[in-house]
Amino acid sequence: MFMTGQYVRGAEAAPALGIDLDTATIPQLQERMAEGSLTSSELTAAYLHRIRTVDPRINSVLHTNPEAVAEAEASDARHRAGQVLGPLDGIPVLLKDNVNTRDMPTTAGSLALAGAPPDTDAELVTRLRDGGAVILGKTNLSEWANFRAETPTSGWSAVGGQTRNPYVLDRNPCGSSAGSGAALAASLAQVAIGTETDGSIVCPAGINGVVGHKPSLGLVSGAGVVPISVEQDTAGPMARNVVDAALTLAVLQGSEPVVPRADGLAGKRIGLWRLPDLGPEVDALMSSTAAKFRAAGAEVVEVVPPYQDRLGELEFPALLSEFHRDIDAYLATRGGPRDLAELIEFNRRTPEEQTCFAGQELFEQALTAPPTTDPDYRAMRAELTDLAKRSIDETMAEHRLDAIASPTNPPAWTTDCARGDDDVIPSSTPAAVAGYPSISVPAGFVGELPVGLLLMAGHRQDPELLSLAASVERELDAWRAPKFLPSLPPSPEDRDFG
Template identity: 30%
Template sequence: MSLLLQIIEVDTLVASQILTDPYAFDFPHLGAVGASLFPMRYCHGFKLEEASVDAIQERLSNGSLNSVKLLECYLERIYQTQPYLNAILQFNPDAFSIAQKLDEERAHGKVRGPLHGIPFIVKDNIASKDRMETTAGCWALLGNVVPRDSHVVHGLRKAGALLLGKGALSEWADMRSNNYSEGFTGRGGQCRSAYNFTVNPGGSSTGPGVAVGANLIPIAIGTETDGSVINPAQRNAIVGIKPTVGLTSRSGVIPQSLHQDTVGTFGKTVRDAVYTLDAIYGVDTRDNYTLAQEGLTPKGGYAQFLSNKDALKGAVLGLPWESFWALGDAHQIAQLEELLTLIKSAGAIIINGTELPHYKTIVSPDSWNWDYGTTRGYTNESEYSYIKVDFYNNLRDYLAEVNNTNIKTVEDLVQYNIDNFGSEGGLPGIHPAFGSGQDGLIASMESKGIMNETYFSALEFCQRTTREEGIDAALKYMNRTLDGLLVPPDVAQSIQIAAQAGYPVVTVPAGTSDVSGMPYGLAIMNTAFSEPTLIKYASAIEDLQKSSGTKCQRTLPEWRGYLERNLPVSNYWYGNSGHAFEIGTGGYVLAEDNVFQNVKTVVGDLIYGLLFASPGATENNVCSTYLGRDGEVNGFSSWGFLAGRHWLLL
């Protein structure tokens, strides 16, 4: 046989394995921009991108699609984007066999509900009794065996939903470090937002938020102690529902604080997120907090409260301007005001100045800070004073039920991270994603779980000033009770107040920054177990957005900086006021149009992070070579200086 014939024969044998047209579904075309960078393939003739649960269910019902094919299509999307987004921490090896059984049920006339055959993921601190790990993203818990499904996973399985895998998160749900890279875990690496790879993707439920926002999955669940559902939802242009503490069980969830932990839902629409909520809420004897919902939840679930824009006629909504809105980025607030005008045009009454009575005391004017009481000099008024104690005790109780692990206490965890500091950053200044090491875990360890006078005083103060003397008080205006408070969730302090209260919040996509490309939301909050009201008005606002064609709604990701791999990710600060900050070792930050307080920089010392900022009008061309324009000037509200220049940008 001649050499030419041998080559032809070999080519024929491998031809089916050769990718002849790599663009654009399999490899993003270098130089392309916007949503076309990672186009989503049709799923057996069906446009799966942006498809709602109802639209998917229609295809499943008419037989043009089944759960196995649907799973294949979502996995194809994940394989396409996983090397870039890193949103999925682990895949369920039994997913296809589960899909086959759900298809068999459907073929025999059994459809469990709107989620039958619909894939979902859960944050990797939510236990599933299967062949997947539950580790909070850390190496320390690898190989542990949980005793049972978490209550929420059981509910979704029972509803017919298909568990595809575990989503990425911020390690230990942001409990381990106070200076860290949001969305990073030792076990999984850095999860990034499809909207902008170089900035904070939102967390700590990062993977679920990113996955739903980038059309990797239709629905997901995450957990929130303080912002960890609402933040990733609004930063990935999706709907997030953070329920009242006690509406969804925490049994089988790696805890932080039973006073504030709750399991929430993600979807691209309010309806999809509500379908997911309907599957997971309810009383659970393994979580006593859920007993509080008896008599306060609706028969027939929450989907019955979904509405359209007509529901806004006569609605009375409060705007706590000085409490929260005044702290927001001016460009973002201006766009949100356009949406508020649209809501008013639909017949809603929006009352400005419905403030929380103690906002000057309990709301940090700088940024989110769960130790703000201590910052003010009062540890007995700080959320962190009880969170760190709760974590010590609640984690010990959780680990007592887990088998096949040597990690049983916070002390064990701290020591593991020190022993493995290279991968787990157990010491400060070692790992760029954990700039402060594990100071959060150490603070919890040092508390020894002792519930002393400071603990109880802080808990009482935070709950009182955010509940009856907080949100509840703001809801009572003149002689009427408002239907809800509208807040900008990108002002994280607003979500922090609801977290301390244990009250529900729903956020809907409300626009995208022209500067960073990152989305932001509009949130509505109310008192305990007011989910029917929040769902009614959130879905009404969503319907108004879609029917009006306003730009103040969900947009597709533009995949900005998809080749960048900066660590930590929080490296662009724009339009902030009064921020005190720290840049982690080896970090690089570009700052524009900020007003800083109490800040000094030493640029050029690689032991510390580098700040690229224009300190005045005469030097606002510092980064022009790299930005293609002059940087916007930063200022100071008290003292400070920005020293030096450096050639290395981001």
């Protein structure tokens, strides 16, 4: 284990907390703050120190909040007075930079939004502030949440450049919550907020070896979050452990915080969706995971959720229509381009927007997509959502499952602007399109590269899924700290998953 500040040799001395930031949980931190052996100011200073000394290697944090220290001091005063606001009071949180903050830029990674900050916070930020969280800063992301080019590079934005995977620095952190995932892996905050339309919380969680929970659609307000589609978009918590993710979700949705109980896997029925196309190394990891589950008393049955090909045919055309509607509505609230057409023109005349990849094919296709008032679009979205729900509901009912499990991600691919991503990963799609919950927990490694296990369940089964994830996390015990390796020698793992 590495203690705070010890990843960078020769760096300025880190604040001495007497705790391991890699493994400390929110309940442990709150216990220390309650007894007076730790303050939020000390914790915040430690994370700011890590951002200064560690983040230059991975480039995950775009901005730090100049008010973070004052927010921590206010939390310390509440702790001394016995007026703690909840589980996140005094806990440093990073926000993906497509979540509106009134006191810091919100850019979605685009220079088009790099002017004045929004007038108001996103609703989820208001909930975090009301809960006493210390807003530490904003993380880099795949520009426009990876909905701009046909061959984008995850973790790249014109505002922030390229975020790197802390495990192996020339590998990709996956998108679009790339900065949030990489920052957590490098212990630059206690928790972070990501957003997902399909895969953008769970993939960066899996590929960076952390936990990411995509909540059921509607649990967390999307007001003030740069959209792709209100039919699928949701913000959600990312953390280094399931307990922290669950406590953060409670604050985001305004519910009573409950620590998920890791009651074990005995008697649980889990459907394993193998996805062998992700490679033999990942498939072998799924086999060993299934063996561990069975040894812990779970029943594991192999499943293949139906309708996946049809979901693949329908999802992208539906998102094009929804993006045009929703991004126009958002841009109307900000300075800069007033609608998608003006945004396309901005990119054409701005060379900095073309330094990794020049394309904006998805923007151009969305501009001419059928409007969401079109009957054909409406029929397409209705079929799409129905089939996604049935793919999970029917599979769980037929096999009497508590959850469906699948690999979250392949081993991280080498980042390459010319080639783009290799991240066609179907496991996130059913829950994302259905609006059902999913959560990725660390499953193990292929060499030095993390692989996550994705768990999904039915409508609004977030509490049950979080409890199951806590048991899975304890059983697999798969987390290990990143080594910040510069590269890996060529190996059979360097496959093309595109």
